[in-house]
Amino acid sequence: xxxxxxxxxxxxxxxxxxxxxxxxxxxxxxxxxxxxxxxxxxxxxxxxxxxxxxxxxxxxxxxxxxxxxxxxxxxxxxxxxxxxxxxxxxxxxxxxxxxxxxxxxxxxxxxxxxxxxxxxxxxxxxxxxxxxxxxxxxxxxxxxxxxxxxxxxxxxxxxxxxxxxxxxxxxxxxxxxxxxxxxxxxxxxxxxxxxxxxxxxxxxxxxxxxxxxxxxxxxxxxxxxxxxxxxxxxxxxxxxxxxxxxxxxxxxxxxxxxxxxxxxxxxxxxxxxxxxxxxxxxxxxxxxxxxxxxxxxxxxxxxxxxxxxxxxxxxxxxxxxxxxxxxxxxxxxxxxxxxxxxxxxxxxxxxxxxxxxxxxxxxxxxxxxxxxxxxxxxxxxxxxxxxxxxxxxxxxxxxxxxxxxxxxxxxxxxxxxxxxxxxxxxxxxxxxxxxxxxxxxxx
Numbered sequence: 516x517x518x519x520x521x522x523x524x525x526x527x528x529x530x531x532x533x534x535x536x537x538x539x540x541x542x543x544x545x546x547x548x549x550x551x552x553x554x555x556x557x558x559x560x561x562x563x564x565x566x567x568x569x570x571x572x573x574x575x576x577x578x579x580x581x582x583x584x585x586x587x588x589x590x591x592x593x594x595x596x597x598x599x600x601x602x603x604x605x606x607x608x609x610x611x612x613x614x615x616x617x618x619x620x621x622x623x624x625x626x627x628x629x630x631x632x633x634x635x636x637x638x639x640x641x642x643x644x645x646x647x648x649x650x651x652x653x654x655x656x657x658x659x660x661x662x663x664x665x666x667x668x669x670x671x672x673x674x675x676x677x678x679x680x681x682x683x684x685x686x687x688x689x690x691x692x693x694x695x696x697x698x699x700x701x702x703x704x705x706x707x708x709x710x711x712x713x714x715x716x717x718x719x720x721x722x723x724x725x726x727x728x729x730x731x732x733x734x735x736x737x738x739x740x741x742x743x744x745x746x747x748x749x750x751x752x753x754x755x756x757x758x759x760x761x762x763x764x765x766x767x768x769x770x771x772x773x774x775x776x777x778x779x780x781x782x783x784x785x786x787x788x789x790x791x792x793x794x795x796x797x798x799x800x801x802x803x804x805x806x807x808x809x810x811x812x813x814x815x816x817x818x819x820x821x822x823x824x825x826x827x828x829x830x831x832x833x834x835x836x837x838x839x840x841x842x843x844x845x846x847x848x849x850x851x852x853x854x855x856x857x858x859x860x861x862x863x864x865x866x867x868x869x870x871x872x873x874x875x876x877x878x879x880x881x882x883x884x885x886x887x888x889x890x891x892x893x894x895x896x897x898x899x900x901x902x903x904x905x906x907x908x909x910x911x912x913x914x915x916x917x918x919x920x921x922x923x924x925x926x927x928x929x930x931x932x933x934x935x936x937x938x939x940x941x942x943x944x945x946x947x948x949x950x951x952x953x954x955x956x957x958x
Contacts, residue, residue, distance in 0.1 A: 540809035551600035635765035636669020647674035654702035661763030705948035711747035739869030775840030
């Protein structure tokens, strides 16, 4: 198995040296925030960090637990430029994501940020065994969303040809994929699955599809969905993690061993907390991921609450990278479904639906509908049987639905109604898939 690095010295840095680097960069970041005299400095002062001298006294990464959290609400409150630690005239790029009150969350970048981000993405590609000799088809959205340009600049940093397709235009996607000979695909896992269906329908000569690998992110996805995508497209599929508030894609990535996502710890300091008590948890315990920027120029964030659920491990990976690894995202604290006191994540439902034994009978699409009946919250999972199964009659369809319902109950402890619908009913996604339709408040 070929192991490739973009910056081997940094990616395999000794743990002791990494901690020293992180501490120095944390103190530098805090000093940068103080010099900016802005929104984040006021939060730090209120938490007890009142001067540069207090920053100089920090001698351990453990002291980060004494610093305040930053949330999306803070970023909305600081809209548009209050969160920046550099003058607006120094910025060369603005991205944005949806906020919580209708206002977008603004992310700013200097030339330094773009250079760092490009290098982080080049690391991602090398870790997946991608080289400058590959041809990348980028079906992430270009524009205010960070995905498209993040992958684009990383590919150019590596020296790889990139096809800037953006999302949608599926017929054109397939034409370019065949005519240019793309060897790697970048998009959401939902769109990768959709493209595989379109290839099966519309590409008569599969030898024209040269894809070997794909890097998919921007939404949680299960290992079962990975297997489905890999078998449908005949590729290796890799996960990537990032968020606009921190920098974009490239915060964490899978290597060829696919045993967790390496966090670029020289740039980001991760913690796992109990989302209810804010207590910092130990490695191996599942909770909410919190990230502190260590090398961001325009917009460093301290202890940003991602709302993403995962856990960390520091067992060294076979690839030789020394960065901590995180599990695939289990779900989000704001996507968590609570029924009868039980916490359920869409990824758990997906892990059952996308088992090979069920994908023989149902399409890899679903929708979780939450509703209220007799004052009780309930869950209905809409599935789409394959045409031959649906046409085989109600008895066959109900048998499969009952078995799936039982398996979900065994996994999460909540009984769900399974509703089969005719083929082609469930909406396919060309971006982030909609997994939950909550109509409880409408009843």
